[in-house]
Amino acid sequence: MTLSPLKTEFVGDKGAVFRLALKTGLLTVVTLGFYRFWMKTRLRRYYWSAVRPGGAPFEYLGQPLEKLLGFLVAVVFMAFYIGVVNLLLMFVSFSLFQGNFVAYGLSFVGILPIIFFAQYRARRYVLARTRWRGIRFGLEPGAWGYAWRAALYWTLTILTAGLLWPLKAFALEKYRTDRTYFGSLRLHQGGRWTMLLRAMRPLYTAAGLSILGAVMLYLSENPAWMLVFLLSVPWGIYGLAFWRADSFRRLSETKELGGARLTSAPRAGRVVGIYAGGYGLIYLCISGVLMAALALVAIIAALGVSMNPDAILNGDFSSIPGWVATMIGVLTYFTVFVLWDVFHHAFVKVPMVEHFAIETALVDAQNLSDVHQRDRDEFAEAEGFADALDVGAAL
């Protein structure tokens, strides 16, 4: 019987993820998007295998072609909705309201339940293709039950201006967790939704501060209240990071699997640091790439006769012929698009996954060895609907 906690190792590496994301991202652009199924699969394999509770890596076994198949299945059903229903909505919206915003709004509301449905199905697919210590995870069917609950809790959250966000977060997490299996063992989400109220505290106080500041500024015109209002912004950002870390901790520590439990201690300060550092680096790198592109254009201009390099470096592009401008524009667009994703993986996702992984450990796991394998969940639709709606699960 081992009683020491199984700590989680993280063996991922920014450089490796950078290379993998760059390679697969470029292939995705070159194939007009169809390589995205391979890209997603390969990146997941990497991340999964990097996270190793008790030294044992997760393994992701999803296949690109089954994702393509699932996507095609979703297209058959969704094309009708997107084409015909959207056309009708557009017609009604322009006829009655002289604008397309009503159509977009209705179309979005109409598709929300399908989005929730798709998210649950995508989670089922991902869990069914995830193994740890050779044992499959699984998620019971229940996508429609999830969809109406999600719609209900989201409505409550919006109606209360976000005050009931913890209720929504807890209820949906419990619905998912209680239907999750590790092999023959079922997970259980304990705790109550009110425990998440504390995780929201900085966000609540930030919201309170900004309302107070705005109201008092309006009433008294004393500029000191401006300071209070401005202060609520960084406090709110910290609040978001605190929610992320603390809600994860509380929800993890109240999960239970055959007597085994999780301990978790992610830190809000570190989460803020990863975001600030990560996005700062992304900003620097993308700017660098753009500057290099601009310099390249100026060099080409200096070699040719028709363009004016000095003007280009000063931001005056009128001397660039139309087709060159178009080509540069298209190339820059795709480069920035791909690089954004690549840098985001390397500078934000990797450190974030690492932090949450190494701060989480499994305790009292001695019964887990008795877990038996569960049958393969064929699930040919894969995450097709989520992919078609572009609401895929994280990673």
Next chain:
Amino acid sequence: MTPDAQEQHLFAQFVNGRDARWQRVELHVTPTALRITRPDGARIEWPFDSLRRAPDQAGRDGIVLSQAGDKLARLVLKGKGPAEQIAGLAPNLTQRPPFENLGRLLKWSAAALASVAVIIFFLVPVMANQLAEFLPPEGEKALGDTTFEQIRVALDQTGLDPVQVCDRPEGAAALAKMEVRLNPYSDLPYPIRVQVLDHPMVNAFALPGGRVILFKGLIHAAEAPEELAAVLAHEIGHVVARDPTRDALRSAGSIGVLGLLFGDFAGGTVVLFLANQLINASYSQDAETGADTYAHALLEQAGLPPSALGTMFQRLKDKHGDAEGIIAHFASHPQLEDRISAALAADTGEAPERPVLDSDEWEALRQICGEAPARIPEPTRDIPPLKEPKAPDVVPSVKKG
């Protein structure tokens, strides 16, 4: 393999895929296989040629091995040395099992293509044609405004060269005079709104709700105001027939479906825009003939020669006969000859009693965007096909057929 290496004790972690035990096992390299000795002493052998390596795994050293045919058991080796040693012995490490559902994949591919094709080429056009009849004038105008902004954005893809609306007052007055002379108002539930875009393309198109867009390049390509008036009359013909409304509704339906197909891999916009161009490239032959016929009548009623439409087409054909891009489609097509002769046939042969614009007004219109070239410019060759606008339509009938 030296005897020494065979004596080495290699260790790895093993999972059998039936239960969750994470076992430390000892490995031995035999001449043909990897022998795995479990803690209870049980031995299994994985022949080297059956070893497979899990792809895209994290960790600088170490590998995850499985055996072909066994989907569950795994061997996790840590450390560079052992991993490389085993990898050197196994010839088929990177071989993948074949995909089992190929038939199904093909079936659903066909179904997805068929579904998209039926919706884009049949259902959406049929519905758009029907709905366009019922869209109230205010709705049409709103649709036109939205589409106009989208087109301006699309023309400005590079972000380097925003397309301006030209509105020098003298030129605008001349344009208004031309419009009043044509006097199409009895046919329309809303006023016509003519705008000039500062863009070298030789083109013009109509949008829902009475918007007509002329490109600067077209104004400069016309040699007489009557020719421009003829093109304007042709575009008004499209507006009266509600062709642009049909087209806009059609693209509203099909653009989302294409977005679905291509996913959001690059914001989707560029590919979407291009793909939608291909599908929505033109009005039908009938719509073009209809707009021409309407233009002939309108010109005649205004005391202007319908043949100007033919002259304009002929000039574009002569000028840009070998040019690239849109003009090529337009100039090489025999249908154009028909349109030219139809325009000439519709002419009564009488010269206009009074020109549509006097020479000062015509010069003002030519300079509506600023300094105009003194003479008609050579074909502009630097227009990329990318910049083709939605439903480019002096050109259009030609693309079909």
